[in-house]
Amino acid sequence: MATPIQQATPLSNQDAFRSGMRAGIPVAVGYIPIAIAFGLLAKSFDMPNVITLAMSLFIFAGASQFIGIQLIMAGSMYWEIVLTTFILNLRHFLMSASLSQRIETTSNRFLAAIAFGVTDETFSVASTRNEATRGHFVLGLNLIAFFAWNVGTWIGVFLAFGLPQSVQASMGIALYAMFIGLLVPSLTRKPVIVVAALAVVTQVVLYWGVASFIPLSSGLSIIIATIVAAGVGALLYEQEGAT
Amino acid sequence: MISLFLLVLAMALVTYVPRLVPLLWLRDLKLPPLLKRFLLFTPYAVLASLIFPGILYSTSSLSSALAGGVFATMLALLRVNLMLVVLGGILGVYVVETFI
Numbered sequence: 001m002a003t004p005i006q007q008a009t010p011l012s013n014q015d016a017f018r019s020g021m022r023a024g025i026p027v028a029v030g031y032i033p034i035a036i037a038f039g040l041l042a043k044s045f046d047m048p049n050v051i052t053l054a055m056s057l058f059i060f061a062g063a064s065q066f067i068g069i070q071l072i073m074a075g076s077m078y079w080e081i082v083l084t085t086f087i088l089n090l091r092h093f094l095m096s097a098s099l100s101q102r103i104e105t106t107s108n109r110f111l112a113a114i115a116f117g118v119t120d121e122t123f124s125v126a127s128t129r130n131e132a133t134r135g136h137f138v139l140g141l142n143l144i145a146f147f148a149w150n151v152g153t154w155i156g157v158f159l160a161f162g163l164p165q166s167v168q169a170s171m172g173i174a175l176y177a178m179f180i181g182l183l184v185p186s187l188t189r190k191p192v193i194v195v196a197a198l199a200v201v202t203q204v205v206l207y208w209g210v211a212s213f214i215p216l217s218s219g220l221s222i223i224i225a226t227i228v229a230a231g232v233g234a235l236l237y238e239q240e241g242a243t
Numbered sequence: 244m245i246s247l248f249l250l251v252l253a254m255a256l257v258t259y260v261p262r263l264v265p266l267l268w269l270r271d272l273k274l275p276p277l278l279k280r281f282l283l284f285t286p287y288a289v290l291a292s293l294i295f296p297g298i299l300y301s302t303s304s305l306s307s308a309l310a311g312g313v314f315a316t317m318l319a320l321l322r323v324n325l326m327l328v329v330l331g332g333i334l335g336v337y338v339v340e341t342f343i
Contacts, residue, residue, distance in 0.1 A: 026325045051247050058255035068254055078250050086257035091289070097265035098285040101274070108267060115263040120293055127286035170337040173308065176298040177315035177332025183290040184319035195284045199291035207296050218297065225292035226285060233288070234280035241283045 013136045020140025023129055026181075027121045027141070028148035030174040031062075035149045038065055039156015045073045049157050056153040060146055061119065063219065064088050088219035094226055095123040102127075105135025117142025121175060124182045191237040199229035302336050306343065311336035 011019065035056065042052035047069060055065045064085040071081045096118050105111060114135060122142050126132040132141075187193050202225040206216060216224075233240070274282070294312075302308045314335030318328045 026329050029326065030329060048244060048247070051244075051251060054248065054251050055254070058251060059258050061258045064254060064258060072247070072250070078246075078253070081250065082253045082257055085254045086261075089258045090261050092258075093261035093265055094282075094285050095289065096262050097269050098282045100265045100270040101279065101282050103266070103270070106270075111266045111270075112263060115266045116259060118262040118266075120289070124286065124290055124293075170302065170307075170311075170333050170340060172301040172303075173298070173311035173315070173332045173336045174329050176294055176301050177311060177329045178325065179290050179294045180312065180315040180332070181319045181325045181328030183287065183294065184316055185322055186287060191284070192287050195287045196291035199288045200295045203292050203295050222289070222292045226288040229288035229291065230281045230284035233284040234277050237280065238276075240280045 011131065011134065011137075013134075016131060016134040016136035017140040019131055020134075020137035020142075021144045023125050023131075023137070024122065024141040024144035026178050027125060027145045030121065030178050031145060031148040032152040032155070033174065034062055035152025036156040038062070038069075039153045039158075041066065041156075042069050043157055045069060047072070052157055053150075053153060056150050059085075060116065060149060061085075061089055061092075062149075084217070088217060091120075091219055091223045091226065092118050092123075094223070094230075095120075095127075098127060099123065099132070099138070102133050103135055103138065104133050107135075110135050110139070114138050114142060117146055119145065121145065121178065124179060128182050128186060191233055191240055194236070195229045195233035198232055199225045202228045303340065307336045307339040310339040 038056070039052060042055075043049075052069075055068065059065055059068070067084060067088065068081055071084065096115060099114075099118065103111070103114070105114075117139075119142075122138075122145050125141055126138050129137070131137040183196060187196060203221060206221045206224060210216060211221070298312050299305060299308050302311065311332040312335075315328050315332035318331040323331075
């Protein structure tokens with residue numbers, strides 16, 4: 001990824017879009033059970049269906065939606081909920097910044113559409129694929145993920161018959177397995193291995209050290225660990241990306 | 244109901260802005276090399292911090308989460324298709340939850 005390979009024959013926009021959709025299938029498969037769980041949770045809290053469906057349609061951010069529902073039902077102040085959502089999603093700033101350096105598309109309207117679909121998962125897939133320099137690829141990837149997220153929410157809200165508990169519990173690993181499947185094959189160069197290791201070490205320190213004194217949301221620890229690891233990597237490896 | 248809907252819209256706004264701003268305004272800036280390297284390393288740093296420690300609490304027990312993680316890692320090392328890594332992880336969890 002650090003040294004993108006130029007494609008010999010550029011894909012047509014339509015092919016790039018289709019290729020993005022295909023690349024997004026694992027994300028979509030991972031999203032459906034989680035979105036179903038979200039719909040079920042909202043339903044169990046007696047959240048109006050319109051609100052639950054609107055959350056998936058307009059927010060499209062898993063962690064914030066789950067926490068949003070919980071905070072609403074706990075009677076939190078609205079500004080607290082909005083602030084929590086903001087902090088939780090600031091990490092997408094880093095991801096969009098990283099994408100902005102790779103995407104060759106320049107149309108603002110197009111970029112605004114892509115931006116809406118930047119999630120941990122779509123970004124992870126986009127950043128390990130060379131085709132992601134193409135706006136159409138990223139759009140296809142984001143769209144299929146968005147579609148799956150909304151379909152899952154509808155299933156959770158309206159067909160809440162409930163999967164067997166054992167299957168539900170096993171699905172929780174899906175997105176993490178996907179992250180592993182994306183990260184592990186890129187661990188072939190020392191700088192990348194060091195950066196990934198630094199991120200894990202920082203998380204360990206934050207989670208088992210700092211968090212016992214200062215409350216840290218998972219979103220905030222992800223931001224801190226990312227900045228520390230990528231920052232140290234950028235300082236250590238001056239040759240990286242020098243082409 | 245209306246206020247709940249406005250809350251959803253406010254949440255949508257604060258979610259969208261951090262996603263949008265860099266894509267619209269960062270791409271035309273000539274970034275210093277240090278920042279550029281930082282952004283090149285970001286995906287790996289994000290992935291690693293997403294995986295750990297979150298994965299430990301992704302299932303109903305630590306042992307099944309570890310089984311799923313180890314299984315997925317082994318498949319990923321074999322460079323199989325991403326979808327198989329995901330299914331392998333789920334299978335690993337399922338086996339441990341059902342039989343142990």
